[in-house]
Amino acid sequence: MVREEVDNMVEDMVIDGVGTEQKPSSEFPEGFNANYLKIYYGKLFPFADMHKWMSYGNDGKHPGCDQSYFGRREFSFTLDNDIYLRFQSFNNVAELENAIKEKCPFKIDIGPVYSVDPAKRHAYAQSGDNIFTPVERELIFDIDISDYDDVRFCCSGADVCSECWPLMTVAIKVIDTALRDDFGFNHILWVYSGRRGVHCWVCDGKARRLNNEQRAAITEYLHVHKGNENSLKKVTLAGRSLHPFLGRSYAEVLKDFFEEKYILSQNLFSDEERYEKILEMIPDESISSELRGKWLDNKRSRDDINVVRWGQLKHLLQSGKQKVQGIHRSVEEIVFSFTYPRLDLEVSKHMNHLLKAPFCVHPKTGRVCVPIDPKHCEEFDPSAVPTLSKLLKELNMGALGTGGEEELENTLLGKSIRYFRSSFLQPLLKSCKEEIESSYAAKIQQSKNSLSW
Amino acid sequence: MEIVGSRGKSSVSSAGDAFTDIQLYRSAPELEVRLEDFELYAVHRLRVLKGISDGLSRGKKPNEMEDLVNELWEVNMKRSEASEFVNKDIISHFVLRLVYCREEELRKWFLSMETTLFRYRFQRESPEAQRALLAEFNLPYKAVSSAEYESVKDKLKQAARSSGQSVPSADTIFYKVPFEQVPDLVASRRVFILKGYAYVAMNQVVSLLMTQYRSNLSKALVLTNRKWTSMIREQEKDRLTPIVEALSTSYLGPDYSQPIECADISLKDIDQVAKSSFPLCMRHLFEKLREDHHLKHGGRMQLGLFLKGVGLKLDDALAFWKAEFSRKVGAERFDKEYAYSIRHNYGKEGKRTDYTPYSCQKIISSTPGVGDHHGCPYRHFSEENLRAALNKMGVGNRAVEDVMDKVRSRHYQLACTLTFEAVHGASCDAGINHPNQYYIDSQKILESRKNSKGN
Numbered sequence: 074m075v076r077e078e079v080d081n082m083v084e085d086m087v088i089d090g091v092g093t094e095q096k097p098s099s100e101f102p103e104g105f106n107a108n109y110l111k112i113y114y115g116k117l118f119p120f121a122d123m124h125k126w127m128s129y130g131n132d133g134k135h136p137g138c139d140q141s142y143f144g145r146r147e148f149s150f151t152l153d154n155d156i157y158l159r160f161q162s163f164n165n166v167a168e169l170e171n172a173i174k175e176k177c178p179f180k181i182d183i184g185p186v187y188s189v190d191p192a193k194r195h196a197y198a199q200s201g202d203n204i205f206t207p208v209e210r211e212l213i214f215d216i217d218i219s220d221y222d223d224v225r226f227c228c229s230g231a232d233v234c235s236e237c238w239p240l241m242t243v244a245i246k247v248i249d250t251a252l253r254d255d256f257g258f259n260h261i262l263w264v265y266s267g268r269r270g271v272h273c274w275v276c277d278g279k280a281r282r283l284n285n286e287q288r289a290a291i292t293e294y295l296h297v298h299k300g301n302e303n304s305l306k307k308v309t310l311a312g313r314s315l316h317p318f319l320g321r322s323y324a325e326v327l328k329d330f331f332e333e334k335y336i337l338s339q340n341l342f343s344d345e346e347r348y349e350k351i352l353e354m355i356p357d358e359s360i361s362s363e364l365r366g367k368w369l370d371n372k373r374s375r376d377d378i379n380v381v382r383w384g385q386l387k388h389l390l391q392s393g394k395q396k397v398q399g400i401h402r403s404v405e406e407i408v409f410s411f412t413y414p415r416l417d418l419e420v421s422k423h424m425n426h427l428l429k430a431p432f433c434v435h436p437k438t439g440r441v442c443v444p445i446d447p448k449h450c451e452e453f454d455p456s457a458v459p460t461l462s463k464l465l466k467e468l469n470m471g472a473l474g475t476g477g478e479e480e481l482e483n484t485l486l487g488k489s490i491r492y493f494r495s496s497f498l499q500p501l502l503k504s505c506k507e508e509i510e511s512s513y514a515a516k517i518q519q520s521k522n523s524l525s526w
Numbered sequence: 527m528e529i530v531g532s533r534g535k536s537s538v539s540s541a542g543d544a545f546t547d548i549q550l551y552r553s554a555p556e557l558e559v560r561l562e563d564f565e566l567y568a569v570h571r572l573r574v575l576k577g578i579s580d581g582l583s584r585g586k587k588p589n590e591m592e593d594l595v596n597e598l599w600e601v602n603m604k605r606s607e608a609s610e611f612v613n614k615d616i617i618s619h620f621v622l623r624l625v626y627c628r629e630e631e632l633r634k635w636f637l638s639m640e641t642t643l644f645r646y647r648f649q650r651e652s653p654e655a656q657r658a659l660l661a662e663f664n665l666p667y668k669a670v671s672s673a674e675y676e677s678v679k680d681k682l683k684q685a686a687r688s689s690g691q692s693v694p695s696a697d698t699i700f701y702k703v704p705f706e707q708v709p710d711l712v713a714s715r716r717v718f719i720l721k722g723y724a725y726v727a728m729n730q731v732v733s734l735l736m737t738q739y740r741s742n743l744s745k746a747l748v749l750t751n752r753k754w755t756s757m758i759r760e761q762e763k764d765r766l767t768p769i770v771e772a773l774s775t776s777y778l779g780p781d782y783s784q785p786i787e788c789a790d791i792s793l794k795d796i797d798q799v800a801k802s803s804f805p806l807c808m809r810h811l812f813e814k815l816r817e818d819h820h821l822k823h824g825g826r827m828q829l830g831l832f833l834k835g836v837g838l839k840l841d842d843a844l845a846f847w848k849a850e851f852s853r854k855v856g857a858e859r860f861d862k863e864y865a866y867s868i869r870h871n872y873g874k875e876g877k878r879t880d881y882t883p884y885s886c887q888k889i890i891s892s893t894p895g896v897g898d899h900h901g902c903p904y905r906h907f908s909e910e911n912l913r914a915a916l917n918k919m920g921v922g923n924r925a926v927e928d929v930m931d932k933v934r935s936r937h938y939q940l941a942c943t944l945t946f947e948a949v950h951g952a953s954c955d956a957g958i959n960h961p962n963q964y965y966i967d968s969q970k971i972l973e974s975r976k977n978s979k980g981n
């Protein structure tokens with residue numbers, strides 16, 4: 074019944090155009106379905122911006138532009154019935170737009186740029202030379218809240234709430250700073266994955282051209298958690314000091330977050346089961362049992378019990394007389410174990426991993442994968458991310474008039490698209506243009522030299 | 527490099543840099559090389575590289591690798607005359623370039639073994655020698671100025687302390703290089719990185735040189751390949767080409783062409799011995815033969831030569847094959863069509879040369895087709911079939927997973943080694959390189975158990 078209504082309404086909208094006399098509100102129940110998605114792709118999905126981005130300046134008129142560039146990018150579609158189409162490629166924005174509108178994929182993934190058009194890879198394979206190979210790919214990161222299940226007690230699995238989401242905020246801050254300050258990357262896009270985490274796209278030319286070994290090196294640099302489900306202490310910080318990167322992450326992000334927010338919101342020290350986990354991370358039995366003894370008699374205090382107990386733990390571990398090997402890093406190890414970003418390593422290490430495109434709609438939540446501004450990531454609230462049905466409702470109420478660019482500006486999605494354009498795309502394209510021009514100039518210079526010689 | 531007949535003399539080049547023996551192999555030397563040396567030197571270097579490859583895939587630690595590489599180098603490459611030694615080093619390197627330039631897989635293997643060799647040789651050099659080599663690389667990186675050092679010295683010290691290195695002082699030389707050039711130092715957080723540049727201390731410079739060495743060699747291999755296909759292969763088709771082609775699949779251990787002395791294998795024991803001591807490849811062929819009373823050519827060769835190697839006499843071999851084949855094709859057809867090739871394998875027909883049993887390498891690189899049962903099960907079986915076969919051999923679940931792990935990373939001989947260890951409950955430190963070695967090692971273990979039980 075409900076389904077029929079929606080179908081009819083969609084028909085109406087297609088015929089009448091949107092925003093004529095549609096009834097407001099409740100016809101768009103929250104959730105996700107193929108018909109909503111069709112309208113989303115038809116009216117809201119930013120094809121032109123995506124094409125601009127994926128062209129990296131090669132769609133321009135400059136003689137240094139590589140016109141085949143966009144057409145060598147792999148897209149893959151997951152369709153309604155779980156059909157998975159890999160190695161889709163498009164020569165221009167119209168082809169991309171038509172294919173997406175026609176196939177209405179539930180999920181669009183973006184792969185690498187290959188040496189040749191991925192759709193024609195078989196033809197090349199038959200020619201005998203093994204020349205079908207990835208040549209460029211953004212450096213990508215995938216961080217899922219479900220990988221933090223052993224350190225969050227409010228939710229588990231794909232669920233996320235305002236108590237545990239800040240772990241993602243911390244991850245963005247730590248990784249974003251390292252990518253910019255340590256590795257010198259500038260064009261970084263963070264995206265909400267639509268449900269339980271965040272994706273990161275590093276788009277600088279030199280990031281796109283990293284080989285797998287270099288990707289793995291960066292990934293390992295950023296990775297500190299070792300061990301598995303069966304080992305208690307997940308972070309070991311050996312050495313006589315923290316590496317500058319870890320030291321900075323600790324001092325600027327992790328420590329304050331853990332002490333001022335996380336121990337409170339997760340009640341890490343008021344619940345015996347939880348603080349036992351922490352005590353087990355202390356390598357010195359005498360210290361952990363001393364603390365355990367203190368905490369068993371539940372003395373009332375004016376201050377929050379979590380803060381008090383964390384203070385006691387720190388005092389005992391750092392009180393100078395603790396010269397035992399392995400003790401001096403314990404406090405940091407606890408903080409890192411709970412708060413340091415947990416990356417999906419395999420995604421980042423290989424050029425040919427696929428990653429969901431920004432502005433897709435998550436089929437389970439109906440939420441749009443919108444960009445997150447790392448400068449203001451603590452303001453990001455996943456529960457406030459526009460859903461498909463909210464967007465359609467808004468469209469229906471007349472947000473779209475003439476059918477043009479400015480329509481988008483006024484929708485709930487407008488802010489996200491504006492951010493994408495002004496903070497990510499424009500600076501990116503500017504530096505792409507410069508890069509294309511300078512490498513072209515260098516090439517000309519080189520050929521001149523070789524002529525004169 | 528000019529290759530001369532056996533009467534030519536190998537002329538000697540200057541000893542090169544006084545500081546170090548290490549070569550960067552920038553261009554092929556102007557040397558005359560005797561044809562015998564051409565092959566012999568290559569085989570010696572190949573032993574070094576294979577040894578390195580073995581050490582790496584067995585997960586040896588850096589300090590163990592350093593000892594291993596040093597020993598391999600001393601044993602296989604050292605000559606009494608320093609200049610001879612340098613020549614041997616250069617010649618063997620350039621010959622192996624020819625051998626390993628011809629396929630992507632070969633190039634990759636050669637690149638990573640040569641780079642590893644370079645790394646450990648470099649590490650053993652004196653600081654002066656290292657500096658001289660660094661200069662020879664002509665890298666575009668400048669040492670960090672003292673003003674810049676002052677501005678980042680706290681971070682440099684912190685990075686050094688965090689990774690257990692000696693803490694730098696004002697006279698420690700640092701190079702500032704794009705982080706992409708030193709992936710191993712980045713991955714292990716052994717350098718301070720700022721805005722895309724890693725601060726590499728003098729004692730870490732080997733990482734940088736490895737990257738450079740590797741990239742130079744990689745480019746050179748591509749060029750060599752071009753020359754090989756466009757000229758050398760044809761020009762040298764009667765002389766070097768056969769040697770080069772044989773070298774890339776050569777197996778360097780003992781060839782097992784003479785049956786082992788210890789024990790002949792008799793027909794009545796053969797089923798029992800197949801179960802206890804045949805490697806999976808041979809066991810599989812053996813069982814298929816018993817089952818189908820037939821094997822195609824590739825299988826007959828692989829199993830037949832193996833059986834010869836383990837000591838099955840010609841007459842027994844004829845009886846053995848005849849017993850099976852005649853059930854399928856009849857005794858008469860066997861005598862007419864198949865007996866010849868068995869006698870041939872034993873050198874009794876045709877050229878009368880002894881055929882040698884196949885090594886693992888040869889078996890792994892074979893390409894069995896439809897209806898074939900030869901090849902290396904770890905490489906050629908589906909995962910499902912391999913698991914079933916291992917279970918049948920009595921390999922426990924944990925060990926099966928370990929074996930599958932090696933298979934996935936394409937270390938087929940290690941997979942076989944692990945199987946051996948699981949089946950025999952004993953370690954096999956040398957690794958399995960030859961089916962006949964598997965057999966001999968297995969028999970040794972079983973024999974010693976029998977004896978100790980008797981006592």
Ligand SMILES: [Zn+2]
Binds near residue numbers: 234238
């Ligand atoms: Zn939660």
